[in-house]
Amino acid sequence: MEFEQFDRLVEPLRARAATFDVDGFKLIEGRTAAPEEIAEAERALGATLPAQYKMFMERYGGGMFGFVDLLPVRAARSGKDSDNIVTVSRAEFPDGSAVALAPVGTGDFWGFPVEHGRCRGEVWFYYHDDDEPTPVAEDFLEFVAQHGIRAGRD
Structure with a gap:
């Protein structure tokens, strides 16, 4: 999926997010990352992240994005939101075989x-x-469209 198509799919969520306020919960949290922060995360992970993911983190960021809670590139300054892709990936995939993107809520990860x-x-x-992971999306934007925006669901 290309960003132009993704941006069109996300417009209704953005419009709803602009007026949604329930106890501080945000539909789009927007914990963006600068290119330097992404490069630092790549060094810490020992892996190059996909260009599409990096662009998404610069434009939209981690945290809540509709129906999916994307791990941010950088941890929050303090508090309960100290997890990020580096800390969680190191804990869940100590062999470096994967980079965690989002918790499923059951102890599983995308x-x-x-x-x-x-x-x-x-x-x-x-x-x-x-030990057998399952492919769920051809690329990161398709994943976010399916699980965050729930595009294509009836």
Whole structure:
């Protein structure tokens, strides 16, 4: 998926997010990252992140994005939101085989598989009690459209 198509899909969510305020919960949290912060995360992970993911983090950011809670590139300054892609990936994938993108809420994660120091562009579902991950989206924007915006669902 290209950003132009994704931006059109996200417009209704953006419009709703502008007026949505329930106890401080945001539909689009927008914890963006600067290119330097993304490069620092890549060094810490020992893996190059996909260009599409990096652009998304610069434009939209981590945190809540509709129906999915994307791990941010950088941790919050303090408080309960101290998890980020580096801390969670190191804890969940200590062998460096994947980079965690978002918790599922069941101990499972969505993430990028890592091969030879580069994240593949596809997003996979990693089960906490199974060694066989499952591909779920061809690229990051498709993943966010399916799980965050829930595009294409009836």
